[in-house]
Amino acid sequence: MKAIESIIDKIYQNVRITIDEGFFLFNHADLLTLAGMAEHKRFERHPDRLITFVVDRNINYTNICMSGCKFCAFYKTPESGEGYVISRESLHEKIQETLDLGGTQILLQGGMNPHLEMSYYIDLLKDIKANFKIHIHGFSPPEIAYIAEKSGMDIAAVVSLFREAGLDSIPGGGAEILCDDVRLKVSPNKCMTGPWLEVMETAHNLGMKSSATMMFGHAETPHHIFEHMDKIRQLQDRTGGFTAFIPWTFQPGNTRIHHPGTGAAVYLRVLALSRIFLDNIDNIQASWVTQGEKIAQTALFYGANDLGSTMIEENVVASAGVDFMLPEKELRRLIETAGFTPHQRDCYYNLL
Amino acid sequence: MNRLFRDDALKDIYNKVKKGIRLSREDGLLLYKTPDLNGVGRMADHVRRQRHGNDAFYVYNQHLNYTNICKNRCLFCAYAVDKDDDGAYLWRINDIEKRLMARIDEPVNELHIVGGLHPSLDFDYFTDLLKTVKRIRPTAKIKAFTSVEIDYLSNLSGLSVEDTISELKKAGLDMMPGGGAEVMSERVRKKLFPKKVPGHRWLEIMEAVHRAGIPTNATMLYGHIETLEERVDHLIALRELQDRTGGFSAFIPLAFHSQNTALSHLPATTAVDDLKNIAIARLLLDNFDHIKAYWVMIGEKLAQVALNYGADDLDGTIIEERITHEAGATSAKGLTRDDMERMIRDAGFVPVERDTFYNVLCRDGVAVSENGTTGHGA
Numbered sequence: 001m002k003a004i005e006s007i008i009d010k011i012y013q014n015v016r017i018t019i020d021e022g023f024f025l026f027n028h029a030d031l032l033t034l035a036g037m038a039e040h041k042r043f044e045r046h047p048d049r050l051i052t053f054v055v056d057r058n059i060n061y062t063n064i065c066m067s068g069c070k071f072c073a074f075y076k077t078p079e080s081g082e083g084y085v086i087s088r089e090s091l092h093e094k095i096q097e098t099l100d101l102g103g104t105q106i107l108l109q110g111g112m113n114p115h116l117e118m119s120y121y122i123d124l125l126k127d128i129k130a131n132f133k134i135h136i137h138g139f140s141p142p143e144i145a146y147i148a149e150k151s152g153m154d155i156a157a158v159v160s161l162f163r164e165a166g167l168d169s170i171p172g173g174g175a176e177i178l179c180d181d182v183r184l185k186v187s188p189n190k191c192m193t194g195p196w197l198e199v200m201e202t203a204h205n206l207g208m209k210s211s212a213t214m215m216f217g218h219a220e221t222p223h224h225i226f227e228h229m230d231k232i233r234q235l236q237d238r239t240g241g242f243t244a245f246i247p248w249t250f251q252p253g254n255t256r257i258h259h260p261g262t263g264a265a266v267y268l269r270v271l272a273l274s275r276i277f278l279d280n281i282d283n284i285q286a287s288w289v290t291q292g293e294k295i296a297q298t299a300l301f302y303g304a305n306d307l308g309s310t311m312i313e314e315n316v317v318a319s320a321g322v323d324f325m326l327p328e329k330e331l332r333r334l335i336e337t338a339g340f341t342p343h344q345r346d347c348y349y350n351l352l
Numbered sequence: 353m354n355r356l357f358r359d360d361a362l363k364d365i366y367n368k369v370k371k372g373i374r375l376s377r378e379d380g381l382l383l384y385k386t387p388d389l390n391g392v393g394r395m396a397d398h399v400r401r402q403r404h405g406n407d408a409f410y411v412y413n414q415h416l417n418y419t420n421i422c423k424n425r426c427l428f429c430a431y432a433v434d435k436d437d438d439g440a441y442l443w444r445i446n447d448i449e450k451r452l453m454a455r456i457d458e459p460v461n462e463l464h465i466v467g468g469l470h471p472s473l474d475f476d477y478f479t480d481l482l483k484t485v486k487r488i489r490p491t492a493k494i495k496a497f498t499s500v501e502i503d504y505l506s507n508l509s510g511l512s513v514e515d516t517i518s519e520l521k522k523a524g525l526d527m528m529p530g531g532g533a534e535v536m537s538e539r540v541r542k543k544l545f546p547k548k549v550p551g552h553r554w555l556e557i558m559e560a561v562h563r564a565g566i567p568t569n570a571t572m573l574y575g576h577i578e579t580l581e582e583r584v585d586h587l588i589a590l591r592e593l594q595d596r597t598g599g600f601s602a603f604i605p606l607a608f609h610s611q612n613t614a615l616s617h618l619p620a621t622t623a624v625d626d627l628k629n630i631a632i633a634r635l636l637l638d639n640f641d642h643i644k645a646y647w648v649m650i651g652e653k654l655a656q657v658a659l660n661y662g663a664d665d666l667d668g669t670i671i672e673e674r675i676t677h678e679a680g681a682t683s684a685k686g687l688t689r690d691d692m693e694r695m696i697r698d699a700g701f702v703p704v705e706r707d708t709f710y711n712v713l714c715r716d717g718v719a720v721s722e723n724g725t726t727g728h729g730a
Contacts, residue, residue: 003534012355025355031700032397035390036355049387146432189505260691264653265660294623301389301624337622339387 001147004028011037011276017053022226022277026269036302040273045282046305051335052246052345056101056137057312057330061086061092061124064352065111067142069187071176072217074255075111085113088127095132101312102328105347107171112146112190118158121147122165129166135347136166138171139209141199145191154196156202163206170203172211172246177220178228185219186257197235204241205269209348211244212281216270217262218250223256225270229277236280237318243349244283247274248290268302269302275303283349288334289327296326359388362395364582369395375636383632385702389624396631396662402435403641404664408701410692413462413668417675418481424470424500426545428534428576430612430679432468442470445480452488455671460484460489462668462708465496466675467532475509486524493526493664493708500532500570501682503549513557517564524704526706528561530569530604536589537582543616544576551586555593562599567709570600570640574629575608575621575633578721583629587636594639601666601710603643607649612681626650627661634662642710651683656695665706666692673708693717 007021008029017025025034064083065075076083098106106128121139128136139162140146148158159170176183178193191199200210212232216225229245236242249268251260267290275284285306286299298306310328326334335342344352355416357363375383383392419442422432439690443451463485469586478497485494497520499507506516517525534540536551549557561568570590576585594600607621607629634643645663647655648670655666671686685696689705696703705714712720 008355020542030397031657034391036394039390040355041359160494263655263695263698268657292651292653294651295657296625297623297625298654298657333619334622338389338624 004033008033008037012040012316014279016279017277019223019226019230022229024274025276026222026225027158031269031272034269034272034276035302036316038275038299039278039301041275042284042303042305049340050343050351051300051305051307051338051340052343052349053307053328053331053335054105054345054347055098055101055312056095056107056309057098057103058107058109058111058200058309059086059313061091061108062113064113064115064118066114066146067112067187067190069176069190070256071186071215071250071252083111083113085116091124091128093157095128095134098312099132099134101195102344103134103312103351104344105135105137105168107309108136109140109171109173110143113144114150118147118153118161118220122161125162125165125167129267135168137171137347138167140192140194142174144170144199145195155198158171159199159202159206159208160226163203163208165177166197167202167208169208169243170200171240172213172244175213175228176215177218177224177233178214179220179224182218182220182224183206188269193231197231200241201235201239204235204239208240209283210264211246213248214270214274214277215248215250217266218257218259226273226277229274233278233280238279240280242281243347244285244289245274245281246285246286246308247271251290256296264291264298267291267295268299271299271304272302290351293330293334295327297338300335300338300340305345306345307335354538356394357388357391359386359391362388362391366395368400369635372638374638375543375592377584377588380587380632382578382634383635384580384583384706391629392628392631392635395661396634399634399638400643400662400664405513405650406700406702407704407715408696408699409642409665410696411462411668411704411706411708412459412460412670412689413464414452414467415668416443416448416451416463416467416485418448418467418573418583419470419473420425420468421470423471423545424469424545426534427614428544428547428573428608428610430609431675435471442473445477445484448481448484452485456488458505458668458671459690460492460671461705461713462493462495463489464493464529464668464670466498466529468502469504473508475505475511475519477504479519482523482525487623491520494524495527495529495569496520496525498529499554500549502557502561502587503553513560516565517561517566521566522548522562525566527601528566528568530571530600530602531606532573533586533590535576535578535582536586537578540576540578540582547559551589551680555589557585558599559593559597562597566600567601569602569604569644571604571606572629572633573608575614575625576610576618583632585638587633591639594637596714598639602644604644604646604667605633606646609649609676609679609681612678621647621650623650623654626654626692627658630658630663647687648681648683652691652695655713656699659696659699664694
């Protein structure tokens with residue numbers, strides 16, 4: 001008990017907690033004690049009862065992927081013949097629809113597709129920017145690391161080229177758990193921790209913003225969760241380039257990992273601890289896509305100040321059999337009935 | 353700095369809670385109105401842990417909804433149909449036997465039996481039903497018939513409520529569920545369920561049932577057109593009856609599901625409302641042993657979280673839940689014992705499998721002998 005009390009005192013005194021202290025709280029603190037501290041940190045940083053969200057669409061330019069991550073239900077192998085690369089026509093249609101619905105950005109991500117050349121990506125970005133006034137939040141670090149390796153370029157060169165072609169910011173996907181022992185188990189063909197962080201640091205140093213994610217509830221131990229967050233926190237100390245942290249739970253449907261799935265109680269513990277541990281990241285996002293709207297609403301009392309995207313389209317989590325839909329009207333109601341005020345934002349968390 | 357509450361108004365209530373002083377109607381309203389969900393939860397958790405420590409109960413049960421034909425046709429119900437409607441059904445005694453036999457290898461400890469008010473059944477059907485269940489499942493407890501059905505059966509049999517209960521008890525009735533209470537407000541009743549027994553009658557029947565030695569649960573259907581005042585009054589009416597009889601075992605807040613009902617324009621209840629109803633029930637109902645988070649209605653995920661907001665019971669594994677699923681519930685239709693125990697453990701609680709009367713059958717995976725710990729409520 002004494003150990004818990006001393007860690008809690010540190011938190012209320014704005015002293016940073018260590019990996020082991022976070023881990024200790026994860027194992028021993030009551031859920032509502034964590035909630036109380038997370039709410040305290042959230043209101044300290046964001047005193048207004050605002051909950052933000054972005055209107056955007058996930059566009060997956062290809063589902064063909066070399067990576068074959070065990071937790072993924074979305075990808076098709078290059079040999080399967082079942083994959084796609086999005087057509088320009090379909091891409092334009094999706095972007096136009098997004099704009100028509102008040103959307104401000106697209107989340108442009110895809111598989112590690114061996115058939116696509118550097119010119120494909122550059123043309124894709126230029127084409128979007130030539131035709132639409134829309135923010136491109138695209139290419140998670142594993143994609144960039146893969147493209148760099150395949151084209152024999154270094155990561156900084158790829159990020160610079162993409163930026164010149166129109167890439168605005170980088171999504172924090174593909175982080176999974178940033179510990180190589182875990183990555184070797186669940187996603188051995190995807191970039192390891194070093195390149196993931198390198199892509200982000202490079203982008204931040206070029207003045208680009210990114211988010212950071214964490215997918216947990218598969219092969220990691222709870223200690224890995226705090227090692228992961230520590231790596232994010234250290235990088236953020238150097239660059240300040242992360243806008244938000246988004247923890248979400250592995251969805252076992254249609255994947256090759258046999259796991260019963262992570263319950264809401266553990267999700268909320270991790271969410272609250274991410275708000276407490278990541279004392280240098282402004283925004284903590286709740287994941288309604290993986291948790292459903294009831295737990296997403298509950299998450300607003302566990303340190304989250306953002307509900308992510310209305311997701312006009314989402315394919316990856318849906319392939320694992322999880323299909324929560326949340327139109328903007330419902331998203332707003334969810335926020336209002338929790339006693340908060342909804343506000344649309346852009347990718348940089350500016351209020352619109 | 354106050355680390356317990358974001359809303360300072362909760363401090364006075366917490367002082368009462370800590371001293372075991374009964375909360376007032378005004379306290380109840382304040383609890384409903386505060387935006388400090390976790391503050392309310394923390395107090396409810398305090399009470400819950402005083403009573404039950406880290407235990408979280410569940411029962412291995414089977415639901416039998418013997419008919420969906422109902423003459424009441426309440427506006428909030430997606431389950432009931434008229435006799436000639438498509439999909440109308442009535443399970444005869446041999447259908448009941450089949451349903452029981454289909455699961456006979458499972459360790460079912462409780463049968464939860466409720467149905468519509470069928471216009472052309474006679475009283476013998478109900479006593480036969482109970483006897484059949486007892487014959488096939490002699491050791492399982494039968495929790496059957498809401499107060500509404502008892503009123504109806506009393507009319508069918510021409511017997512007084514007391515004699516009706518006595519006959520049902522002889523046939524095997526062990527306990528009664530708490531359904532049909534809805535919200536005890538004449539205003540709401542007139543609008544949504546004018547044919548159903550009024551609130552005072554529901555309470556009178558429950559009182560008679562308790563006096564006959566049959567324990568019951570109690571419920572409140574929330575999230576339709578009721579006001580916060582009506583909710584608090586409902587809880588206080590239950591608390592007053594409990595003071596007189598002590599016959600209530602658990603209170604179960606029931607989240608309204610509007611799909612396929614005449615109120616389908618109403619949105620689903622929110623997580624905040626679901627958690628608050630559980631927590632506030634725990635705080636106001638100081639004379640109830642148990643507060644249930646009914647996972648069928650609020651979803652498995654939120655039910656798990658609710659164990660930290662005053663709930664100590666997740667109801668049952670439930671095979672074939674029909675009524676809420678007709679109204680669009682997206683929860684599973686049944687959970688396995690493993691699912692149930694994992695949900696409880698992952699939330700940091702100790703899974704306790706119980707029987708209908710909260711006798712402990714298995715604690716943390718270890719069977720408790722028949723002569724071992726026994727609960728209360730019988």
